[in-house]
Amino acid sequence: MPAATSPDTPAVAAALALAAQQGGVVSRRQVYRLGVTRWQLRGQVRARRWQLIGDQSVCLHNGVVSDVGHRWAAVFQGGPRACLDGAAALVAGGLQRYEVERIRVSVPRGARVRRTPLYDIRQTRRWSAEDLVRAGVPRTRPATAAVRAALWVATDRQATYVLTSTVQQGLATAEMLGREALRIRRDRRRALVHAVVADLLDGARTLDEAEVVRELARRGIPAPTRQVLRRGTGGRYYLDLCWPDHGVVVEIDGIHHGWVEQVVPDAVRQNDLVLAGDRVLRVPLLGLRLEPDVFYGQIERALAAGSRPAA
Known part of the structure; x- marks a missing residue:
């Protein structure tokens, strides 16, 4: 347990109250402004009741x-x-199930940067006061933070995950991400961000089906029949890709297929197809971007399994 600091003066009591709102941490500027003197601060640190973090912050206990x-x-x-x-701004804003390896901090071009191995502090031309959320710890708003995180993470997989999670967890809408994506002028991952946002908006569905058909042909897989009409328990619906002679159906899932209101209709539709004797493969658009060989390989194996049995 961290050693407690006695509020033996009004200044120390005020510092402890402020620290309680900031995860136990105050800045040197804050603590001096509250009336704690430099010699008092040094005394607390030497007594191991407080601890310094970098050269600008003080933690008002000696624990983790x-x-x-x-x-x-x-x-x-x-x-x-x-x-x-x-990503650090997203997690501070409520993003769940995401680990931040090193906290990223942005400052405007020309600002003085105090380097420390603890945190990743960088000047950026993208800094804008209009993007900031000042309630709580200062951070960029979720839509801005999500797009920047996608540009800065190590892999395309992580970039896709952070954009998708931001929308699925309700921190920002796909439309908000789209507006932020349009602000990107130059970046090696710009095309990926635009493609993922298009998937989230579900506005490029037909285009993506055409891309899948072209990729099937490139891999030497037989061409499917597209938009086949079927009738089932839930009424009439169209299949995305179908090989009737093989009894194979491929359904291409945009991001909306993971939402609660779509789960039951999708299950009814798939069960109807299975009961009719079809092998149904569900292929998420994001999966095609992250693991194309896996999903195209599954389609190829399904077709190689043989033709539909005679009725």
């Missing part, structure tokens, strides 16, 4: 610094115009 505390310390280290950015 919390994630929230590190976020505040990272911003304090960056200076008065610093903000959490990318």
Whole structure:
């Protein structure tokens, strides 16, 4: 357990109250403004009741610094115009099931950068005061942070995941991401971000089916019949790709197929097809972008399994 600090003066009591709102961490500027003197701060640190984080922050206990505390310390280290950015901003804003390896902090071009191995503090031309959320720890708003995170993460898989998770968890809409994506002028991952956002908007469905057909031909897989009309328990519907002679159906799923209101209709539709003797493969658009060989290989194996049995 961290050693408690006694609020033996009004200044220390005020510092403790502020730290309680910031994960146990205050900046040197804050603590001095509250009336704690430099010699008092040094005394607390030497007595191992407080601990320094970098050269700009103080943790007002001697235990493990919390994630929230590190976020505040990272911003304090960056200076008065610093903000959490990318994945760090998303997690601070509520993104779940995402691990941040190193907190990213953005400052505007020309700002003084106090380097530290603890945090990734960088100048960026993308910094804008209009993008900031100032309630709580300063950070970029979710849509901006998601697109920047997608540009900065190590792999295309991570980029796709962070964009998709932002929409699925309700931090931003696909339309918001689309507007942010249009702000990208130059980046090696610009095309990927635009493609994933298009999937999230579900606005390029027909185009993506055409891309799948072209890729099937390139791999030497027989051409499917597209938009086949079927009738089932839920009424009439069209199949995306179908090989009637083989009894194979491929359904291409946009992001909306993962939403709650679509789960039951999709299940009814798939069960109807299975009961009619078809082998149904579900192929998510995001899966085609991340693991194309896996999904095209599954289609090829299904077709190689043989023709539909005679009725």
